[in-house]
Structure formats: C-alpha cells, structure tokens
Amino acid sequence: MTGPVGPSRVRRFAMAVAWSSFLSAGVLEALVFAVVDPTELRWFGATPIELTAQAIYTLSFLIFWAVIALGASLSLLLVSLPDDVRPSRHAPGWPR
Structure with a gap:
C-alpha cells in the first residue's frame, strides 16, 4: 500500500x-525604496520616468523577483547533479 505521491523533485525545487526569491525581492525592495524616492527616478539621468509610484514599486519588485x-x-x-552522474560511495560492483 502506497500513500499519495508528493510533488516531483522539479516542482519542489x-x-x-519561487518562495525564497519572493521573500528576498520583498526585502530588497523595502531596502532600496527606503533610500530612493521613486518619483525622482530618471532614465539614465536625463528624462524623468513618467510612471506612478505604485507602478514603479510593482515593476521594480517583479524585476527584483x-x-x-x-x-x-x-x-x-x-549544486544538484543528475542521478546518473553522482559519484558512487561504494567500490564498483558492490554489493554482489
């Protein structure tokens, strides 16, 4: 008797x-916009960005994420090697 199959390895990864990068993007956005005023942003120092502050917050969060x-x-x-490439911890032919 087997139980329900959980999510695959790819889905777990x-x-x-997704979750760790979501949390990190939230923290990064809070840190960046604690220092930077979104209404004073400019395109490479020339033309001001003509978006609302909420749009700038949203776009920057999605880019950070x-x-x-x-x-x-x-x-x-x-970090994760495929199963067939992992080095064996035992001598070849073990166990017989």
Whole structure:
C-alpha cells in the first residue's frame, strides 16, 4: 500500500526557488525604496520616468523577483547533479 505521491523533485525545487526569491525581492525592495524616492527616478539621468509610484514599486519588485529567482535557479542547478552522474560511495560492483 502506497500513500499519495508528493510533488516531483522539479516542482519542489521550483517552489523553493519561487518562495525564497519572493521573500528576498520583498526585502530588497523595502531596502532600496527606503533610500530612493521613486518619483525622482530618471532614465539614465536625463528624462524623468513618467510612471506612478505604485507602478514603479510593482515593476521594480517583479524585476527584483526575476533576477533573484534566476540566480537561485542557477545555484540550485549547479549544486544538484543528475542521478546518473553522482559519484558512487561504494567500490564498483558492490554489493554482489
């Protein structure tokens, strides 16, 4: 008798990356906008950005979330090796 099958490995990794990057993006946005006023932002120092403060907060959060998720995904990809490439802890042919 087997119980219900849980989420696959890929889904667990995706959930871990999405949730941790979501929390990190929230903290980063709070830190950035504690120092930066969104109404005074300019495109490379020239033209002011003509968006509402809420739109700037939303876009910056989504950008922070995407960049942090990409970094976390790449880290997770580099850390987890495929099953067939993992080094064996036992001598070849063990057990017989």
